[in-house]
Amino acid sequence: MKVGIPKEIKNNESRVGMTPGGVFELIKNNHEVFVQSSAGENSGFLDEAYENAGAVILKTIEEVYAVADMIVKVKEPIEKEYSLIKKGQIVFTYFHFASSEPLTKAMIESGSICIAYETVEDRDGGLPLLTPMSEVAGRMSIQQGAKYLEKPVKGRGLLLGGVPGVPPGKVLILGAGVVGMQAAKMASGLGAQVTILDIDMKRLRYANDVLPSNCTTLFSNEYNIREHVQTHDLIIGGVLLKGKKAPNLITRDMLKTMKSGAVIVDVAVDQGGCVETTRPTTHEDPIYIIDDIVHYSVANMPGAVPYTSTLALTNVTTSYAVKIANMGWKKALASDPGLQKGLNISEGEVVYKEIIEAFDWVS
Numbered sequence: 001m002k003v004g005i006p007k008e009i010k011n012n013e014s015r016v017g018m019t020p021g022g023v024f025e026l027i028k029n030n031h032e033v034f035v036q037s038s039a040g041e042n043s044g045f046l047d048e049a050y051e052n053a054g055a056v057i058l059k060t061i062e063e064v065y066a067v068a069d070m071i072v073k074v075k076e077p078i079e080k081e082y083s084l085i086k087k088g089q090i091v092f093t094y095f096h097f098a099s100s101e102p103l104t105k106a107m108i109e110s111g112s113i114c115i116a117y118e119t120v121e122d123r124d125g126g127l128p129l130l131t132p133m134s135e136v137a138g139r140m141s142i143q144q145g146a147k148y149l150e151k152p153v154k155g156r157g158l159l160l161g162g163v164p165g166v167p168p169g170k171v172l173i174l175g176a177g178v179v180g181m182q183a184a185k186m187a188s189g190l191g192a193q194v195t196i197l198d199i200d201m202k203r204l205r206y207a208n209d210v211l212p213s214n215c216t217t218l219f220s221n222e223y224n225i226r227e228h229v230q231t232h233d234l235i236i237g238g239v240l241l242k243g244k245k246a247p248n249l250i251t252r253d254m255l256k257t258m259k260s261g262a263v264i265v266d267v268a269v270d271q272g273g274c275v276e277t278t279r280p281t282t283h284e285d286p287i288y289i290i291d292d293i294v295h296y297s298v299a300n301m302p303g304a305v306p307y308t309s310t311l312a313l314t315n316v317t318t319s320y321a322v323k324i325a326n327m328g329w330k331k332a333l334a335s336d337p338g339l340q341k342g343l344n345i346s347e348g349e350v351v352y353k354e355i356i357e358a359f360d361w362v363s
Helices: 020-028 047-053 061-067 101-110 132-149 178-191 203-211 222-229 268-273 306-327 327-337 353-358
Strands: 003-006 032-036 056-058 071-072 089-094 112-114 170-174 191-200 215-219 232-235 263-266 285-291 293-295 343-346
Touching: 003 061, 003 170, 020 032, 020 047, 020 306, 032 047, 032 061, 047 056, 056 061, 056 112, 056 232, 071 306, 089 306, 101 343, 112 327, 132 178, 132 203, 132 232, 132 263, 132 268, 132 293, 132 306, 178 191, 178 203, 178 232, 178 268, 191 203, 203 215, 232 268, 263 268, 306 327
Parallel strands: 003 032, 003 071, 032 056, 071 089, 089 112, 170 191, 170 232, 191 215, 232 263, 263 293
Antiparallel strands: 112 343, 285 293
């Protein structure tokens, strides 16, 4: 199979779909790999490294899409790429269709095979291709939140960990999944007072067992959220419903009850956000302010640490890419029920019901 790795063109997206090591595995399995020139440069992987792994370097993104049977990338195609995608071409990437009807319609019209990283499952129902980026985003959410609590960037002027004689900041985390747990580890490590909410008591029991004593677990409901947003300085939105649009757990009216200069980092922005006032931002222009509340909702947070993120992503995607290339997408999906769940759109047909539900389409 001919596999193409284009350069990401989404705003400030510095990751690349595969490292030279991943390319080497495909080459070893007798596949051809075509990498766009400088695609890996911002992640620390030069063209020479890809060539040494056996890849062919192509100058333009158009050439890569034109030659490839399968495209392996990081983020969903943007409008400039829609016309490059061919009928029957496999596109293996993060899509997050439930947050974008225009993208969904464009991929339907393309007639391509859309296999979404974020809905591939393992035997336990986990999300192996989403987990590493959720780990990165969860940890980054505290770094970014701590930064935007500073007064020069319109925050409260608060040091998250406090100092002797001065109490630390309070962090409220919505969701005790991968994002939430990683955020809690980082925030508690800084010395903040952390409250983590979830509706899954098994997750809360696990969090209670493994997190330090400055982390408190709390059952998530509207009453508890309304009470706690009033007293916390940094709020992390880490809610995920597989393939679905995130629920709005923090509504516009709640903002007026919060401390002036408090910060919201909505990691769920890829799935529409779990805050009513969330809208996607970029690393170039990451924040906006509504009712004196700083909103940080960059839709590709791990793109700011591309070396770490690209390695972490390739660690988990390579074996799936090799399987698809070796067997063809139909046989590969038929042999692996978890990979089958990654199929969102197939040759013009939406096959993942949560996408249909997100847009209230009739199946």
